[in-house]
Amino acid sequence: MSILQSSGTLSIDSSGLEYRMIGPTPDQAPTIVMLHEGLGCVGLWGDFPDKLQAATGAGVFVYSRAGYGTSSKAELPRPVSYMHDEALDVLPKILDAIGFRRGLLLGHSDGASIATIYAGGVQDHRVRGLVLIAPHFVVEDISVKSVAEIGQAYATTDLKAKLARWHSDVDNAFRGWNDAWLDPAFRDWDIIESLAYLRVPVAIIQDEDDHYGTVRQIEIAEEECYCPVDVSLIAGAGHSPHRDAPDATLKAAADFANRLLATHGEGLLSRAA
Numbered sequence: 716m717s718i719l720q721s722s723g724t725l726s727i728d729s730s731g732l733e734y735r736m737i738g739p740t741p742d743q744a745p746t747i748v749m750l751h752e753g754l755g756c757v758g759l760w761g762d763f764p765d766k767l768q769a770a771t772g773a774g775v776f777v778y779s780r781a782g783y784g785t786s787s788k789a790e791l792p793r794p795v796s797y798m799h800d801e802a803l804d805v806l807p808k809i810l811d812a813i814g815f816r817r818g819l820l821l822g823h824s825d826g827a828s829i830a831t832i833y834a835g836g837v838q839d840h841r842v843r844g845l846v847l848i849a850p851h852f853v854v855e856d857i858s859v860k861s862v863a864e865i866g867q868a869y870a871t872t873d874l875k876a877k878l879a880r881w882h883s884d885v886d887n888a889f890r891g892w893n894d895a896w897l898d899p900a901f902r903d904w905d906i907i908e909s910l911a912y913l914r915v916p917v918a919i920i921q922d923e924d925d926h927y928g929t930v931r932q933i934e935i936a937e938e939e940c941y942c943p944v945d946v947s948l949i950a951g952a953g954h955s956p957h958r959d960a961p962d963a964t965l966k967a968a969a970d971f972a973n974r975l976l977a978t979h980g981e982g983l984l985s986r987a988a
Contacts, residue, residue, distance in 0.1 A: 718814075719734075719736045719740050719741075719776075719813055719814075720736065721735065721736055721737075722734065722735045722736070724786075725778065725809065725812055725813070726812075727805060727808050727809060727812065728805075728808070729787070730781040730786065730787040731786060731787045732778050732779060732780065732781065732786045732787070732809070733756075733757055733778065733779045733784050733785045733786050734757065734776065734777060734778040734779075735757055735764065735775075735776075735777045735778075736774065736775075736776055736777075736813075737764050737765055737768045737774065737775040737776075737777070738768040738772070738773065738774040738775055739772075739773075739774040740774055740814070741774060741776070741813055741814045741815050741816050741818070742814055742816065743774070744772065744773055744774050744981070745773045745774070745816075745817050745818040745819075745843070745976055745979075745981045746773060746774040746775070746776050746813070746815055746816070746817070746818035747767060747768075747771065747773050747774070747775045747776070747818055747819050747820075747821055747846075747972060748776050748809075748810065748815065748818065748819070748820050748821070749764060749767075749775060749776065749777045749778075749821045749822070749823075749826070750806075750820065750821070750822035750823070750825075750826030750827070750829050750830050751777075751779065751780070751783065751822075751823060751825075751826050752823045752824035752825055752826055752849075752955070753824055753825040753892040753896070754783075754878065754888060754889065754892055755779075755783065755823065755824075755826070756779040756783040756784030756785075756786075756881050756882060756888075757777050757778065757779045757784050758784060758881050759784075759881050760777055760957070761957075761958065763957045763958075763961060763964075763965065764777045766961075766965050767821075767965060767968060767969060767972075770965060770969035770973075770983075771969050771972045771973055771976065771983060772983040773818060773819075773972065773976065773981075774818075776813055776815075778809065780801060780805070781805075782884070782887050782888050782891045783882055783888050784881065784882060784883070785883050788884050788887045789887060789891050791887065791890055791891055791894070792890075792891070792894055792895065792898075793891045793892070793894070793895040794895070795895060795898055795900050795901050795904060797891075797895055798825060798828050798829050798832060798904075798906075799832055801829045802828075802829045802830075802831075802832035802833040802836065803832065803833065803836055803837070806829065806833050807833075807837065807839075810839075810841070815841055816841060817841045817842075817843060817979070817981070818841070818842070818843060819842065819843055819844050819845065819846060819972055819975065820833065820834065820842055820845050820846070821845075821846040821847075821848070821968060821972075822845070822846070822847055822848065822850070823848040823849060823955070823957065824848070824849050824850070824851065824927065824954065825851070825892070826848075827845075827847035827848055827849065827850035827851070828850060828851045828852070828906060830845050830847065831845065831847065831850065831852070831906055831909050831910065831913070832906055832909045834909075834913055834915060835906070835908070835909030835910060835911070835912040835913050836909060836912065838912070838914065842915055843915060843916075843975045843976065843979060844915045844916040844917065844918070844971070844972070844975045845913070845915060845916075845917045845918070846918045846920065846968045846971060846972065847917060847918065847919045847920070847936075848919075848920045848921070848956055848957060848964070848968075849920070849921050849922070849925055849927065849928060849954050849955070849956065850919060850921075850928075850932055850936075851906075851927075851928055851932065852905060852906050852907060852910060852932050852935045852936060853904075853905040853906075853907065853931075853932070853935060854896075854901060854902050854903075854904050854905065855928055855929060855931065855932075857926060857927070857928065857929060858896070858927050858928055859896065859897070859902070861926045861927050862893060862896040862897060862927075863897060865893070866893045866897065869889055869893070875889070907935060907939055910935065910936055910939040910940050911939050911940070911941070913940050913941070913942050914941070914942055915942055916942055916943045916944075916945070916971075916975060917936065917940060917942060917943070917944045917945070918944075918945040918946075918947065918967065918968065918971040919932075919933055919936060919944060919945070919946050919947070920947045920949060920952075920956050920964055920967050920968065921933060921946075921947075921948060921949070921952070921956070922948065922949055922950065922951065922952035922953055922954070922956060922959075922960075923948055923950070924950075924953075925952075925953065925954050926953070926954060927954045928954075930948075933946055945971055947963075947964075947967040949963045949964060949967070952964065
């Protein structure tokens with residue numbers, strides 16, 4: 716019997732992490748674990764997790780990392796290695812705590828990078844595949860430029876007030892992400908080695924005109940991965956396809972998840988067969 720409620724707080728080390736559990740719990744069905752962007756949280760996914768659950772029949776687990784949403788504050792400054800720390804130290808504890816048995820990781824932006832680092836570094840047989848929305852595998856000039864611009868907007872516009880609707884300590888959330896990305900040492904960050912160790916199918920969903928990363932990110936994945944890489948380029952999707960092009964993004968993610976789950980005799984496609 717799962718200990719998970721429909722929402723609550725998960726205790727991981729010294730942090731309390733807010734979460735939502737939509738649909739069947741991990742002891743009942745495959746689970747899609749969703750990893751948010753650098754300024755995201757549970758609430759900022761909107762109804763996308765609910766729609767993904769309905770489209771796949773899998774359980775969907777969404778949580779806010781430390782420093783985001785109503786989760787515990789993060790210690791600042793975040794180190795340049797913060798995504799590796801999340802992937803290799805925190806995420807394994809979360810998966811064990813929720814009783815994760817099999818399913819997929821779905822990550823957006825920073826969350827996509829964390830999912831890649833985890834799957835490439837842990838070789839977890841429970842993970843059937845990855846859905847990577849607007850991922851970062853290397854740092855590009857356009858990424859740093861956009862991060863700097865949003866830092867200026869945070870200081871001079873109502874962006875801080877807008878983000879404060881979603882984060883209990885908005886400065887902790889914003890500064891933890893923005894300052895790390897603008898650290899000169901971060902220009903050397905890359906996770907190409909993680910791509911080479913992936914052994915599960917990958918779906919990448921991106922807009923050609925994403926102002927936080929170019930299609931070079933996709934090309935790197937296709938060059939480095941030994942596993943199948945499905946690519947969905949969605950026009951007008953921006954850096955947040957699940958918000959700016961929700962229908963196309965949902966279809967790409969759900970179709971991929973359903974195909975993978977069906978190969979293991981799970982999910983909606985298997986039930987319909």
